[in-house]
Amino acid sequence: MAPxxxxxxxLRALRQSHFPNNLSRRSISAYGYxxxxxxxxxxxxxxxxxxxxxxxxxxxPTGDAVTLRFLASPINPADINQIQGxxxxxxxxxxxxxxxDPIAVGxxxxxxxxxxxxxxxxxxxxxxxxxxxxxxxxxxxxxxxxTSSEVVKVDKEGLKPEQVGTVSVNPCTAYRMLNDFGNMxxxxxxxxNGANSGVGRAAIQLAKLWGYKSINIVRKRxxxxxxxxxxxxxxxxxxVVTDEELRGKGFRDQVKEFTNGGREKIKLALNCVGGPLVxxxxxxxxPGSPVVTYGAMSKQPVxxxxxxxxxxxxxxxxxxxxxxxxxxxxxxxxxxKEILSLTREGKFQDIPxxxxxxxxxxxxxxxxxxxQGTLEGFRSGKGIFKFGNT
Amino acid sequence: MAPxxxxxxxLRALRQSHFPNNLSRRSISAYGYxxxxxxxxxxxxxxxxxxxxxxxxxxxPTGDAVTLRFLASPINPADINQIQGxxxxxxxxxxxxxxxDPIAVGxxxxxxxxxxxxxxxxxxxxxxxxxxxxxxxxxxxxxxxxTSSEVVKVDKEGLKPEQVGTVSVNPCTAYRMLNDFGNMxxxxxxxxNGANSGVGRAAIQLAKLWGYKSINIVRKRxxxxxxxxxxxxxxxxxxVVTDEELRGKGFRDQVKEFTNGGREKIKLALNCVGGPLVxxxxxxxxPGSPVVTYGAMSKQPVxxxxxxxxxxxxxxxxxxxxxxxxxxxxxxxxxxKEILSLTREGKFQDIPxxxxxxxxxxxxxxxxxxxQGTLEGFRSGKGIFKFGNT
Numbered sequence: 001m002a003p004x005x006x007x008x009x010x011l012r013a014l015r016q017s018h019f020p021n022n023l024s025r026r027s028i029s030a031y032g033y034x035x036x037x038x039x040x041x042x043x044x045x046x047x048x049x050x051x052x053x054x055x056x057x058x059x060x061p062t063g064d065a066v067t068l069r070f071l072a073s074p075i076n077p078a079d080i081n082q083i084q085g086x087x088x089x090x091x092x093x094x095x096x097x098x099x100x101d102p103i104a105v106g107x108x109x110x111x112x113x114x115x116x117x118x119x120x121x122x123x124x125x126x127x128x129x130x131x132x133x134x135x136x137x138x139x140x141x142x143x144x145x146x147t148s149s150e151v152v153k154v155d156k157e158g159l160k161p162e163q164v165g166t167v168s169v170n171p172c173t174a175y176r177m178l179n180d181f182g183n184m185x186x187x188x189x190x191x192x193n194g195a196n197s198g199v200g201r202a203a204i205q206l207a208k209l210w211g212y213k214s215i216n217i218v219r220k221r222x223x224x225x226x227x228x229x230x231x232x233x234x235x236x237x238x239x240v241v242t243d244e245e246l247r248g249k250g251f252r253d254q255v256k257e258f259t260n261g262g263r264e265k266i267k268l269a270l271n272c273v274g275g276p277l278v279x280x281x282x283x284x285x286x287p288g289s290p291v292v293t294y295g296a297m298s299k300q301p302v303x304x305x306x307x308x309x310x311x312x313x314x315x316x317x318x319x320x321x322x323x324x325x326x327x328x329x330x331x332x333x334x335x336x337k338e339i340l341s342l343t344r345e346g347k348f349q350d351i352p353x354x355x356x357x358x359x360x361x362x363x364x365x366x367x368x369x370x371x372q373g374t375l376e377g378f379r380s381g382k383g384i385f386k387f388g389n390t
Numbered sequence: 391m392a393p394x395x396x397x398x399x400x401l402r403a404l405r406q407s408h409f410p411n412n413l414s415r416r417s418i419s420a421y422g423y424x425x426x427x428x429x430x431x432x433x434x435x436x437x438x439x440x441x442x443x444x445x446x447x448x449x450x451p452t453g454d455a456v457t458l459r460f461l462a463s464p465i466n467p468a469d470i471n472q473i474q475g476x477x478x479x480x481x482x483x484x485x486x487x488x489x490x491d492p493i494a495v496g497x498x499x500x501x502x503x504x505x506x507x508x509x510x511x512x513x514x515x516x517x518x519x520x521x522x523x524x525x526x527x528x529x530x531x532x533x534x535x536x537t538s539s540e541v542v543k544v545d546k547e548g549l550k551p552e553q554v555g556t557v558s559v560n561p562c563t564a565y566r567m568l569n570d571f572g573n574m575x576x577x578x579x580x581x582x583n584g585a586n587s588g589v590g591r592a593a594i595q596l597a598k599l600w601g602y603k604s605i606n607i608v609r610k611r612x613x614x615x616x617x618x619x620x621x622x623x624x625x626x627x628x629x630v631v632t633d634e635e636l637r638g639k640g641f642r643d644q645v646k647e648f649t650n651g652g653r654e655k656i657k658l659a660l661n662c663v664g665g666p667l668v669x670x671x672x673x674x675x676x677p678g679s680p681v682v683t684y685g686a687m688s689k690q691p692v693x694x695x696x697x698x699x700x701x702x703x704x705x706x707x708x709x710x711x712x713x714x715x716x717x718x719x720x721x722x723x724x725x726x727k728e729i730l731s732l733t734r735e736g737k738f739q740d741i742p743x744x745x746x747x748x749x750x751x752x753x754x755x756x757x758x759x760x761x762q763g764t765l766e767g768f769r770s771g772k773g774i775f776k777f778g779n780t
Contacts, residue, residue, distance in 0.1 A: 088701040274696065296696040304692040306664065309683050309708035311478040316706040318699035 032060040034067055034115070037360075037390070038141030039367055040103040044085030047371040051083070051106060053364035056098045061118040064147045068130065069390065072165030072355075073110030073139040075374040075383035077295075082108070083371075089322060092136045105138025106371070107385075111154070111165035112144070121148045129156040131168055131336065133329065135322045140367075142358065142390035152333055158344045162353055162384055170198030171339045171348070172332065173294055173321040174206055174270075181290045181317060182268030186211035189259060191281050192270035193217040193243070194297060196228060198351045198382060201235060202339075203270060205348050208236025215239045215258065215266070215284075217246055217277065235349065246280050255284050268292070275300030279308075288313040294320070352381035359388040422450040424457055424505070427750075427780070428531030429757055430493040434475030437761040441473070441496060443754035446488045451508040454537045458520065459780065462555030462745075463500030463529040465764040465773035467685075472498070473761075479712060482526045495528025496761070497775075501544070501555035502534070511538045519546040521558055521726065523719065525712045530757075532748065532780035542723055548734045552743055552774055560588030561729045561738070562722065563684055563711040564596055564660075571680045571707060572658030576601035579649060581671050582660035583607040583633070584687060586618060588741045588772060591625055592729075593660060595738050598626025605629045605648065605656070605674075607636055607667065625739065636670050645674050658682065665690030669698075678703040684710070742771035749778040 036058050041050040061067045081087035083106055091104030114128045124130070130151035132139060137150065154164055177199075178184060190207065194200050195216030207214050216232055220242040229240045239258055245251060256262050265286040271278050272295030282291050282305055291314060293302070308314040325332040342348035356362075356370040367385070374383040426448050431440045451457045471477035473496055481494030504518045514520070520541035522529060527540065544554055567589075568574060580597065584590050585606030597604050606622055610632040619630045629648055635641060646652050655676040661668050662685030672681050672695055681704060683692070698704040715722040732738035746752075746760040757775070764773040 088697075278694075293694070293696065293699050296700075302694040302696070304668075304683070304694055304706060306683065306686045306692070306708075307478075309706065310686075310710050311708070311713070313708055313710070313713065315708070316694060316699065318696075318701070318703055318705070320700050320703070323701070323703065 032116075034058040034069075034143045036097075036141060036143035038097065038105045038138065038144075039107070039371070040097070040099075040105050040138075041083055041091070042099075042101060042103050044083065047080060047083050047106075047375060048368055051364075051368045051371060053367060054097060054099065054103065058143055058145045061116050061121075061145060063118045063120045064149070065118045065145055066114050066121055066124060066130075066148050066151065067116040068112035068144045068146065068151070069115045070110055070112045070139060070142055070144070070385075070387050071129070071161035072387065073107050073141075073385045074162075074166045074169075075107070075140075075371055075385070076109060076169055077374070078169075079107050079109075079140075080371065080375045082106075089135045092138060105141050105144075107138060107140035108132070108135050109165065109168050110137075110139030110385075111161050112139075112151070115143075117148070124148050124151075124153055129154050129161075129164060131164065134326070140371075140385060142360075142387060152336070154336065154340060159340060160350075162355065162386060163343050163350045164340065165384065166198070166350060166353075166382065167336050167339050167343075168325075168332075169321055170351070171202040171206075172325070172335045173319065174199045174202035175335050175339065176321065176324055177270055177292050177294065177319050178203060178206055178210070178212065178268070181292050181319075184210075184212055184267055187213070187264055188268075189213045189215060189238075189264055189266040190268040190270065191215040191217065191266055191284065192272075193277050193281065194272040194295065195232060195237065195240065197272060197295075197297075199270070199272060199294060201232070201351050202348075204232060204235045204237045209342070209347060213238040213258075213264070215241065215255070217241055217243055217281070220244060243277055243280070246277070252284070270294065271302075272297055274298045274302050276303075278302045279305045282308050282314050285312075285314055288315075290315050290317050292317045292319050294318070353384050354381040355384050355386040357388045358385045358390065360390050424448040424459075424533045426487075426531060426533035428487065428495045428528065428534075429497070429761070430487070430489075430495050431473055431481070432489075432491060432493050434473065437470060437473050437496075437765060438758055441754075441758045441761060443757060444487060444489065444493065448533055448535045451506050451511075451535060453508045453510045454539070455508040455535055456504050456511055456514060456520075456538050456541065457506040458502035458534045458536065458541070459505045460500055460502045460529060460532055460534070460775075460777050461519070461551035462777065463497050463531075463775045464552075464556045464559075465497070465530075465761055465775070466499060466559055467687075467764070468559075469497050469499075469530075470761065470765045472496075479525045482528060495531050495534075497528060497530035498522070498525050499555065499558050500527075500529030500775075501551050502529075502541070505533075507538070514538050514541075514543055519544050519551075519554060521554065524716070530761075530775060532750075532777060542726070544726065544730060549730060550740075552745065552776060553733050553740045554730065555774065556588070556740060556743075556772065557726050557729050557733075558715075558722075559711055560741070561592040561596075562715070562725045563589045563709065564592035565725050565729065566711065566714055567660055567682050567684065567709050568593060568596055568600070568602065568658070571682050571709075574600075574602055574657055577603070577654060578658075579603045579605060579628075579654055579656040580658040580660065581605040581607065581656055581674065582662075583667050583671065584662040584685065585622060585627065585630065587662055587685075587687075589660070589662060589684060591622070591739075591741050594622060594625045594627045599732070599737060603628040603648075603654070605631065605645070607631055607633055607671070610634060633667055633670070636667070642674070660684065661692075662687055664688045664692050666693075668692045669695045672698050672704050675702075675704055678705075680705050680707050682707045682709050684708070743774050744771040745774045745776045747778045748775045748780065750780050 483492035
């Protein structure tokens, strides 16, 4: 690794001697080389055991290459499963970052700014914001070099990096599930568990915009439960219930009240929790309706309710936004564009976030702890790296 | 009940005095009255506890009415669940058969002959064979009177009553599942458990006719296993395996061999057993494929395989032929017609049967035992009432 580190170290010394602290480090790219840092893994394992901060330099882009400076990269649960090796999409192993053995960069989602481009690049300018076209890019890094076909330009006008950096996974998942399942029409209902998740909050808001109504299931919080209910209702949730309430005897009658005496139909259920909750939900659906699973947070198995399956034609599907995006790249771009446009108009709110600023001097431990903290679920909002003075 | 029995008893005395034993009792309908017997239930319960044989008389048909003499009525597992009260379709409760309290007639499937019709009936003639249009008709009886719109005429040419009497449920279930799920094309594969069931045998044969290939899962029999395998292969099964073989380590490699190195795809699974077998099967399916459940013979729960659901897009559906038939009456007629036409041409074999002849003098105990025996699974073939000298 020594040879690849030599140049960056020299550059850093140069920067530290020539530029005052309040100047962006980016001015150094006048020399044409970028000093980059990345959270990498040499093999699968627990994030705290395998992740480390790696420095390398990026040469000036030629041909179809672009150099990116990352602005914001979220820490999604799937990123952690990918590091652990239990996710079907593997990270991209490479020796291109100057390591003797192949490593991969963590993270799959994010937004970056074009800071340099090769002479063969068209359609992208310095200063443009881009998101990643595919899973496995490795977004937990300050800079990257790639080809222009691997990124998708977004209109940054009026948007914050954390809004653009979190649009690809959760909002698109909610968008497609509400569109592609249950043949929903204005006035129809859907139910969802994990309603406070990124997907859940996106689904509440999109449903409201499209005229669908929602029954939202959340865990009972010891503290702040009423605040959470109020929060989800302010996003557009019609009904918020706890899983205990869902299982309660009177719930069927309540559902009848919500749905105008049963004249309005519940035509879709979204599930990211699993366990008995799924059957408790499925029995309120109109005959022929789908239950769409996009997560398994409780790690509890779901038992197929045979009677509902055979006699009520309730059907069970999975949704994985990565597979969908790979099959439908243009639809994915359209989805991103529409969500960002709604965000810009103030009609779509991003989720509560718990950002960690990643500067040039941020230590490995801080970064790794941010990932491990997301895994252990003790964050107050979505974990996201916001890149500062890199 | 006494009044309703008076006339039949008189008629029976008359018949016994006037007609030699080898003459069909039907000649008595010259008097215009039919002496009928039916296996009825006064309420839900175990068949052996609630079923009894009830006699009543049927007056000459007027207007749109037809009088039927049953020829063959199978004993389906669903009929027994219906008697037990655990089936979603309830039997038809009525006092029309001369009982003081409402009773229902058991059985849902069967074939009958028109023996008399009202002056307003068109399109049906004496001697025509008919099947029931709907569930809940009550087919475990010697005679019935109904309106012509409740029955569907079938072309009896070249067919045996037991072939026509068993066409509506099992063969139509197989037919629709192979057609409506998995987007099957010639050369595609499907897997099914319970391959020796009525539906299973029908699916093997239809698949063969349509150019689909099948992997058929059966329980290992202590005796006669090789005969069973030979039997299913003679119907057109490409592969027959036991559930142990399915779970075996080398099965994935075997599947690869069957499917031409994996170039041919397994695009559908049919399930009537439940339990862990379903997951063992689902993992061999091509991404995006459906598992269709039409029964739950093992009474073991099925755990939704979350990884397959989300990442491989395996989806889970139920199929209930009654619901389908109610929604698609014309398609049901077409399906029946096609299966019977294949039967007539010798291309479709009915399943092994264990008939009980139901004559005028057959005792209640014999009939009830035939039903209870189906429930307890100790029959050598499908239980079916074949009506003789009624």
